[in-house]
Amino acid sequence: MxxxxxxxxxxxxxxxxxxxxxxxxxxxxxxxxxxxxxxxxxxxxxxxxxxxxxxxxxxxxxxxxxxxxxxxxxxxxxxxxxxxxxxxxxxxxxxxxxxxxxxxxxxxxxxxxxxxxxxxxxxxxxxxxxxxxxxxxxxxxxxxxxxxxxxxxxxxxxxxxxDRIAENFVWAQWDMSEQRLYYIDLKKSKSILKCIQFYADESYNLMFEVPLDISLSNSGFKLVNFGCDYQDQEKLSKHLSLCVFTNHAGSLCVCYSPKCAAWEQITYSVFYIHKGYSKTFTTSLKNVGSHMTKGITFLNLDYYVGVYLPGHFFHLLNVQHPDLICHNLFLTGNNEMIDMLPHSPLQSLSGSLVLDYCSGKLYRAMLSQSSLLQLLQKTRLDCEKMATLHCALSCGHGAQLLEGQIIQWISENVSACHSFDLIQEFIIASSYWSVYSETSNVDKLLPHSSVLTWNTEIPGITLVTEDTALPLMKVHSFKGYWETLNSNLENVKYAKPHFHYNNSVVRREWHNLISEEKTGKRRSTAYVRNILDNAIKVISNLEARNLEPRLTPLLQEEDSHQRLLMGLMVSELRDHFLRHLQGVEKKKIEQMVLDYISKLLDLICHILEASWRKHNLHSWVFHFNSRGSAAEFAVFHIMTRILEATNSLFLPLPPGFHTLHTILGVHCLPLHNLLHCIDSGVLLLTETAVTRLMKDLDNTEKNEKLKFSIIVRLPPLIGQKICRLWDHPMSSNIISRNHVMQLLQNYKKRPRNSMIDKSSFSVEFLPLNYFIEILTDIESTNQALYPFEQHDNVDAKFVEEAALKHTTMLLGL
Known part of the structure; x- marks a missing residue:
């Protein structure tokens, strides 16, 4: 269950x-x-x-x-x-x-x-x-x-x-652990919910008043948790159910189920007071009969409210993030898990305590991670996968073990969901919950889901959402829970926009830095060094979190592009937190940022390693003399899915990811597919990957074609380095072309120098002889302007030899 x-x-x-x-x-x-x-x-x-x-x-x-x-x-x-x-x-x-x-x-x-x-x-x-x-x-x-x-x-x-605390109320609830009295006062046919907070010094304050759109005038008097709700249990189904739940994150929910005139369908409402709206759920019932003497039970499960009708349904409503219906889990009576719950009415007490009054059993209620994981593996509906994933991650206890089990399932079912990206959702949700407890306002600053809208209906459930009035706070000094609740209300009251972090600024700045790198006009080295220092902190933090050796060859190379992206995200997310987390010390914010980004990268590593382990690539060695195996292709596929998930959110990848992805692509894909993946940006050519290809592949006709196809797709700066690793006429030709382009880019025709020694040209090929004469003249007269030490003795003679070799190769001589 x-x-x-x-x-x-x-x-x-x-x-x-x-x-x-x-x-x-x-x-x-x-x-x-x-x-x-x-x-x-x-x-x-x-x-x-x-x-x-x-x-x-x-x-x-x-x-x-x-x-x-x-x-x-x-x-x-x-x-x-x-x-x-x-x-x-x-x-x-x-x-x-x-x-x-x-x-x-x-x-x-x-x-x-x-x-x-x-x-x-x-x-x-x-x-x-x-x-x-x-x-x-x-x-x-x-x-x-x-x-x-x-x-x-x-x-x-x-x-x-x-002192007279309250009078003329028709409903009251006592919260023992928090010492709060909630009661409803009828004023002009309106139901006004009030709350009194009692303190250790025996003083008390009326905290708030809020009108509720419910009818209690004819319902009779009812007490909740006064003497554990000792009332005629046979009459429970004939009366309304009403209770108030809170949690430490500043939520305030009023759960309400009116009298039932017919049992063909059940309607209940949840007033998310801290969000400023209510949701009314209606669910159709099947096999109405013997169990209908029982009423609805509402259970406080911290970030969730449980709604239970014995023998018929069990719903888990997300209190912290109730915006989308897909974040709620609706289990029907056909689900075998529901039959494991007691069929007698349950009374939710303070905290997570639940009393089965009939049997005299006191339970501690908690969400079962193992059962949720089983449901995640069995269910076919995307909405249930989404809700179950979030519900399991919110439990908190045994997070590392649970994440490992979810990752194992994802690695085997990466294409199981059609309405959302499973890898993307898991990375965002798990990273969010990993730092959620650090400060109370994290839910306003970090996204908890990659899904922004959900239009697919939930089978058997209809939902109506309505705006509600906000509580009128009666005090002006807040501490603890009340401070957090008031902060939530302030966000709703002043219609503050969502401050959820996104990488749009990072995306723009990263592209600027990469463009500057290509043109050689990068801004101050101090700025770039600071960004790369941020990346070093993230990787150090990541390695400190995971002491076990990694199965995959990740985090073992520089990969300056991913380090730039990582460092920029640190800088931007830190600024985001500093702007909106007032009163939190800078050192704590710095650590929270490092933990969050480290978690993102760690999850990516673990998803890849789960697939690596599943396909038994522990001692994997790349061999170019054979086609890629089915296991290697499976790992290549999941790496591609990881890349898709992170690209749309513009998240950094562990250094070495693109190198491994490219090498697997070379091994597993036909040449035309490989080049298509490179051209479309699915595979990114890193210097490490291409260097390995140039060194490890021999010069068969097939490999020559592959090497040339890759070299011509490299950025000029990397291409010049790589060409020198390939001892081949084609490589010499490319080097010569680059050399000539640099020599002639500012060339102005001058009178020929007739003193050049014609005997130096060994081949009587007049167009080539004339061209080499021009290059030699430029080199001899402008040596100070063209110091090509890095070109490894590339000069006019080298260009001549390369041209002849290339011509010979083209003519088949």
Missing amino acids: ALRLVADFELGKDVLPWLRAERSASEARGVGSGGADVVENDYESLRVLNIERNGNIIYTYKDDKGNVVFGLYDCQTRQNELLYAFEKDLEVFSCSVNSERTLLAASLIQSTKEGKRNELQPGSKCLTLLVEIHPVNNVKVLKAVDSYIWVQVIKNSGHLQR
Whole structure:
């Protein structure tokens, strides 16, 4: 199942055996009465009453005399303790105990039998008592109210505040871990959600108000997480479901499912308050029947909200990035994973805790990476692949192992998706999550997906998106969660554009630098040196992250073009963060930038190495005397897909990537296909790759044709170097052409110098003799202007010999 429920506590295993042992011990001492049947009847009323902020669990049951008994299970010591017993037949709705276990607060009413009035207080539905359970029993009445209330034990029991926190509300939810009270107040038929934050010093603030487009006027009164939602479970499906979820990243979601008039389809809404809009989902149901006594359960799963209807569907809604529907995962009742969840209603508590009230089991809910990986491998829908990939990467724990498994799957299914580029999406999403926790505003500055729009429908799901009002914040000083939420609201309020980084500036600057290199007019060396120093930092950071030797020959050459691209991305991304991450120290930003770009490169290396390993190219040696194998062609194919993925985003590649790609292309492709790939930019000729070809290939007719075809496609500066490595008339011809072009580019015709020694020309070929005479004259009179030391004794004599050899070769003599 995509959702994994780990049982932290179970009444039947952690409490009941202890209670039975205590009862047996009491009976052995002559205290207590009743046989086994009476004992079991007592414990039928055993239920969880409250999960305290420290994780301890308070439970209650009624003994054979109808007395209400309170017990506590210590989550640290895993021991039970009886706290107190009321010698009255009362119904308990909430309870709490202080950390010293000296004060017990309980909200309760007397069981109302038919025709019997409440005897606690006329007109009162609930009475709250503060009991000193150690060292002596001292009962104080906190307050009697006309509805159910929740209590928390305060520090100073001698001074009880009489402040009225809220009144006239129809719905309330208590967040134990964060000490927040959410409630809805009806004003002029509008539902106004409010939140009160309580602090350790017993002060509190009303944090915000926000109108919700929901109808609660006729729904009746409901409390969420007050006494763990102790209500008539049979009526759950007849009432609306409403709950509020937050996470540390500043999200605020209100999940709402109205009363169901018919079960053919289910509608529920999620108000993404931190985004300024709501989404209403409608899903059709199949095989409506036995399970429809159950209602919808909403679960807080950090970056996701789980929506669960037992036996029918389980949806995972992306809270952090809800813009595109493809980032949500919709599993239907036909999915075997859903049947693994309990069919009883689940109550989402603070944090990731989930209570199965019927069985008394307390679970810790988390997304199952292994199940998500299985789903990724099995599903055929692109939308589910997209959603599952993001969901798995967001889990965080065991990231390296999970990434390795996803990469292995990608290497085997690189063409599995048609709606998006799988490699591209994985690289962007995984790099994003690798630095996401560094600062709260990263989600506004870095793209989490390569997909900007999604128009394909999700089978069985219809979606309506509507703008909603933003909360009116009631305080002016924010800390922690509230500061992050307010930052999110500010972005929505002032319609700030997306600040997601892209490489457009890097693309433009990189092309400028490459153009300058070709023309020999590059700007100051200090500027270029600074960019290359950035690249050195990235590669050092990358090597520090991965201490194991790499299988592939990457990061082993200079590849100045990729280093320029890498260094430019460091510079631009650093400036981007400095502009928008106020208050974050420069050193931390610098490291975050290095980590992000290192992650990009590392993922590319790992994708290639997974294919390398799969095709058993561990000890791969390039042999030019045979055609490329199927394994080499498969690696060449995935390298081409990696290149396509990075090109559109203009991401750097590990130095050595283009060299390996070109060599594999030479080995695997026919010449015309190879040259087409070079001309179309799929293969980039690096000096390292071409040097190896010139040295390793012999001068058969086929190889001569290949070498010449490659040399003529090289940039002039590299071409001049490479030609000297090939001892062949064709190479000499190219060198001669370059030499002549440089000599004659500023040549002006002058009177001939008749003093030149004609005997130096050994061949009577008048056009050639005349041309060589001109070149010799230029060389002798302008030697200072043409210092061709780098040309390895290239002169008019060399040009003459090359011309004759080339002519002879063309004539077949």
